[in-house]
Structures are given as C-alpha cells and as structure tokens.
Amino acid sequence: MIAVRHRGLITLSIMAATIMQVLDTTIANVALPSMTGDLGASQDTINWVLTSYIVASAIVTPMTGWLADRLGKRELFLISIVGFVATSMACGMAWSLPSMVAFRLLQGVFGAAIVPLSQTFLLDINPREKAGQAMAMWGAGIMVGPIIGPTLGGWLTESYNWRWVFLINLPVGALALLGCLAYLPKLPRKRRSFDMIGFALLSLAIGSLQLMLDRGGEVDWFAAMETWIYLLVSISGFWMFCVHILTREHPFLDPQMFRDRNFRIGLVFIFVVGIILLASLALLPPMLSRILGYPVITTGVVMAPRGVGTMISMLIVGRLVRVVDPRALVLAGLTLTALSLYEMTGFTPQMDSWPIIRSGVVQGLGLGLVFVPLSTIAFATLEPRFRADATSLFSLVRNIGSSIGISIVTAAMTRNVQINHAELGAFIHPYNPLLAQANPAAITADPAALQMLDGLVNLQAAMISYIDDFQLMMWVTLCAMPLALILRRPARR
The missing domain is CATH 1.20.1250.20 (MFS general substrate transporter like domains)
Structure with a gap:
C-alpha cells in the first residue's frame, strides 16, 4: 500500500x-x-x-x-x-x-x-x-x-x-x-x-481477432476468405506469442503471473462477465425498438434500472466482501444473473415494460455481486510487481469477452431469424383451419392480408431468436458457476 x-x-x-x-x-x-x-x-x-x-x-x-x-x-x-x-x-x-x-x-x-x-x-x-x-x-x-x-x-x-x-x-x-x-x-x-517481438506477436493476434469479430457479420462469417485469414493470423500470433514468452529471458508479459491460481480463474470469470454484460446490452435496445416499438429515450429509461441494480449491489458488496467468503458472493451473483436471463426467456411482444425492468434490476444485482469480489480475489494473492501487467490483461480479457459475446449473439440472432421464419411460414397454407378462422382473406391470397401475415411471422421469428440468445447466455452463466469453487480464499488479516 x-x-x-x-x-x-x-x-x-x-x-x-x-x-x-x-x-x-x-x-x-x-x-x-x-x-x-x-x-x-x-x-x-x-x-x-x-x-x-x-x-x-x-x-x-x-x-x-x-x-x-x-x-x-x-x-x-x-x-x-x-x-x-x-x-x-x-x-x-x-x-x-x-x-x-x-x-x-x-x-x-x-x-x-x-x-x-x-x-x-x-x-x-x-x-x-x-x-x-x-x-x-x-x-x-x-x-x-x-x-x-x-x-x-x-x-x-x-x-x-x-x-x-x-x-x-x-x-x-x-x-x-x-x-x-x-x-x-x-x-x-x-x-x-x-520486448518488441512479443508485443508485435500479441498485437497481431489481438488485432486480427478483433477485426474478425467486427467484420465477420458483414462478410457472412466463415463463408468469406477474409474471416479465415483473420482467424489463422490470430491463432498463429497467439501460439507464437506463448512460445516466445516461455523461452525469452525478459518477455513482454511475465508468465510467472499465471502461476497464481486466483488470477488464472479470475481471467476466465471476467471473460464470462464480459460476454454477459455487453451481449445483453447489444440485444435489448434493438429488441425494444423492433419488437415493442420503443423510441430511443424510452429504451434508455427502461434499461436504466439495470444500472441502479448494479450500483446498489456494489455499494452493499463492497462491505460484505470483508466478512463474507468472496466465493459465496460470486456464486450468489451468478445465480441471480442466471435467474434474470431465465426470466428474459419468457419475454413476449405483448408484454409491458415491467418484466424488462424487473429482470434488468436482478441482472444488475447479480453482475455487481460477481464483479467486485472477483476483482478483489483475482489480485489478492498476486505479487504487487505484476499488478500493472495483470490489470491490463484483466481489462483486455474483459474486452475480448465482450467482443466475442456480441459477435456470437448477433450471428446466432441472424441465423435463427431465418430458421424461425421458415418454420413458422410452413404453417401458412390454405389447408390450415386456424389460418382460415383467424384471417379468411389470406386463404384467397389477398396481397394486403399476406403482407400483414409476413409482418407477424417476421416479428415472432425475431422474438424467438432473442429468446434463444437469452437462453444461450443463461447456459454460459450456469457453466461458469463451478469455477467459483476452484478460487482460493485469500488469507485474513
């Protein structure tokens, strides 16, 4: 100190x-x-x-x-x-x-x-x-x-x-x-x-990875040669960087910091937190605008309670972390986060804003319970001489997790919309009695009726795709929970 x-x-x-x-x-x-x-x-x-x-x-x-x-x-x-x-x-x-x-x-x-x-x-x-x-x-x-x-x-x-x-x-x-x-x-x-060589290799790997994640959606991911080039360059860069720092006397990042178990597990956890935090933020605004028709200001007001939940959680956990096992706080936070994502899988186009606010507050509380003890315990047993390099790596892994999370949910969203549209559209045919009862004009191939049906199918296909993404993030959160048991509680003073 x-x-x-x-x-x-x-x-x-x-x-x-x-x-x-x-x-x-x-x-x-x-x-x-x-x-x-x-x-x-x-x-x-x-x-x-x-x-x-x-x-x-x-x-x-x-x-x-x-x-x-x-x-x-x-x-x-x-x-x-x-x-x-x-x-x-x-x-x-x-x-x-x-x-x-x-x-x-x-x-x-x-x-x-x-x-x-x-x-x-x-x-x-x-x-x-x-x-x-x-x-x-x-x-x-x-x-x-x-x-x-x-x-x-x-x-x-x-x-x-x-x-x-x-x-x-x-x-x-x-x-x-x-x-x-x-x-x-x-x-x-x-x-x-x-270490110029180490920095160049790491920069090449990170830059290629970020370009792949940012450009992938625009070029249809692995259907384009550009994506494969970015991926191969990134993998080669990371592999050569790992070999380099393990064989050089004074490497760009000292590999001895990775001997600390808490720091290693902390990097995995912050990667998962990055995925959940910004991936959900990337999904909710377009969902509220596209499905529920909210303007930008209303979307911000509805999502604001998520930040309030995070602030409340961090004010409380800042004091709890001194008297409660940080691993228990991490588990509690992941549980709340998973519960909020589970509730988000029940979203519908007809709902009001209350389910969004409630799930946002719960998710904010959960992420706050994870982030603070994780940021504390990850550096609790690490030697102070590694602190500057370790915090930069901590932030880098969080940002990479956010980029990967956003790319995954966006790609899954695009793919699932097409699949869901095809599956729902298969039920629209003249021999469907429910269609004849709900919209008789569609049976006669009325253009206005068919256009309205196509809009409804698009809306429902998009809603189901958002729910699939929320479910995917819920499973990612649940899979991360056992890692909390591997963390070592720092010695008390």
Missing part, C-alpha cells in the same frame, strides 16, 4: 477519468446513423468508427505495464487523460470518415491505459482490508458506464448533435485532470527492456 493524503479526492478523480473512457465504448453506437450523412459514409463503412477504437484500444492495452514502468504510473495516467480529451474534441470536429477513423484510432490508443491504471492505483492506495470497497467503486464505473452510454448518447444526439457525444468528454476530462494533477502521488520509475 502507498501512503497518500486525500484518498477520497484521488478516487473521485480516477473514477471520473475511468467513466469517461468506458462510456465511449457504447455512447457512439446510437449516433452512427446521424454520422453517416454528415461524414459522407455508407452504412457499411460507418462501422469503422467503432472498429477503429476497439482495435486500437485492444492492441495498446497490454503495453500499460511497460509504459507505466518507463514513464511512471502518474505520468502515463495524466498523458492518457490529456490525449483522450484532445482526441475526443478532434472526433467532435471531424469533417470526413477518414478523419473520424484516424481520430478514433488515436482515442483508443490514449484511452487504453486509463482503465487498468485506475484499478492499479485503487489497489495501491488502499489497504488490503479496504480493497473490496475500492473495487466496488471501480466496478461501478466499469459496469454502469456501458449501460448508461446508449441512453446518454441517444439524448445528446436527439437534443443537440452527434458531435456532443464526443465533446461531452471535455468537462469531465478537465475535472479528472485537475484532480489527478493535484493529488495523485508520484511513484518511482523502473528500467525495463521492451
């Missing part, structure tokens, strides 16, 4: 920067349609606004430990905040798609170190018995940020302009910078050689 004054002000400043960075992973999604016309982009190319940020952030995140040692943690954090705010302003003033993609790349580069460094600082400045409360506050920003991002982005886009989605970072970043300049402690630097 590092002895500091004004621990509360340091925490507020760090969390302001963290929330600012995390918000940008989802806040721009709803503004893409508005950007398309202003930037002269097409529906396909505008997605590079999201892809460029994700890929750049994923590649630079593993460098956080090395940069923190060479530049200093405080200095790197301040540079990251200044660079992120500056590139956010540049994104808000972008004049074309190439300029926007370039600024988003730089935004991802500068923002990559903010989340892992914020976690490192909170672990450094708090005693071990208060690590749970520190991780509760950090987790609240990490998990609530993506939830409120689409709501805030939709409101800014409709009320003002899509450019304010990026310009909103200026006041938040300025406050975070001033607080960190005034109170963040200066720590000694370390001389550490840079």
